[in-house]
Amino acid sequence: MADPRVDLLHACQAMDAVRLSPGTSGNLSVRDGKGYWITPSGVPYADLNADMMVFMDLKGKWKGDLKPSSEWRFHLDIYCEREDAGGICHTHSTHATALACRREGIPAFHYMVAAAGGPDIRCAPYRTFGTQELSDVALDALEDRRACLLANHGVIALGETVAKALKLAQEVETLAEQYIASRQLGSPAILSADEMAIVLEKFGAYGQQKT
Template identity: 35%
Template sequence: MKKKILEASKFIVENGLVKGTWGNISIRYEDKIYITPSGIPYDILTEDMVSVVDLKGNHIEGLNPSSELPTHLEIYRTREDVNAIVHTHPIFSTTVSLVADHIPPLIEDSVMILGSKILVAEYALAGTEDLAINVVKALGNNNAVLLKNHGLITVGVDIKEALTASLVCEKTAEIYLYALNIGKFSTLSEEDAIMLRNKYLNSYRQIEKDVR
């Protein structure tokens, strides 16, 4: 799991989803949560630095966990299907969080992996229980939620799905901003969006064998 955290950290940097030390990643495996430590640049992160906590947030090993641990814990408590969480600060998703309260169902891959409508969580200070509550409320059963004036959180049954969701959400946010600039755009019907989402969950999705 620690190796996967390092690989995922490299992925979000290489894909321009974060700058500096911001953002965080976690994986739930059995009765532990592996999460990026607080304030450590991704390019010097090593396996022994990765923080390990129990499901109640008690520190077991590694450096101190990310300050966003409360949000990760709250998501894991409320979503049994989630085993990985990726929090990033990408440009387009963050921009949407400033100007809209949701992204409507625009394109097929987005509604399949993310959900039909991507909501923006109400603002709260980073690392607080208020933020955790707001995030879980706006996330619902989706795989992505925008954080107002902050960034993006995506989740998945495994880390691969959570990372893919980050890329898809950022692409969708970029498309949405272009469409808003043009001033007129079409959306998928609610019926089609639900059908596509169910197709992804029930037949299209591929799951790693060791997620739990």
């Protein structure tokens, strides 16, 4: 049986390798039974090992010498509210965070915006990091979505696994970079709600389907 701590470590290493969240910024977690494993607070990703991951129950309790990430609250609330979330990736990636610092989301300038589950990627209002208030606005921005921006902060992405959550966070960063570049040329054309509805339907059947 796979060890979720190892899956989490591999995701941390992959995120660090592509410099998606520099230094000790950002955090990741993976669901496990009646709780979840989350990265510890303030430990560089290069220094992590599987035994350093912190297990938290769904009441916010943990044990051990290492403290969980300061953002454990929104991880906890997402797992409680979203059965589809098996892993969570929070980054401070450069281009997505630049948009978030303007308190802007990402509109349907490209059909791949649908990868986040809707016709746009919302930006949650600013709230202080690590607070219940931040968790509350993040949940609102994630309604019917798998990713959102956090104003003056960064990105949250969800997935069936932590690896898929990381992949989506990378996609959001790519979209943010493309959106910023397109705006430098003028106002990008925005796809209609009808077209995005078609794209979202096609996404539901995209890829290798089980038979």
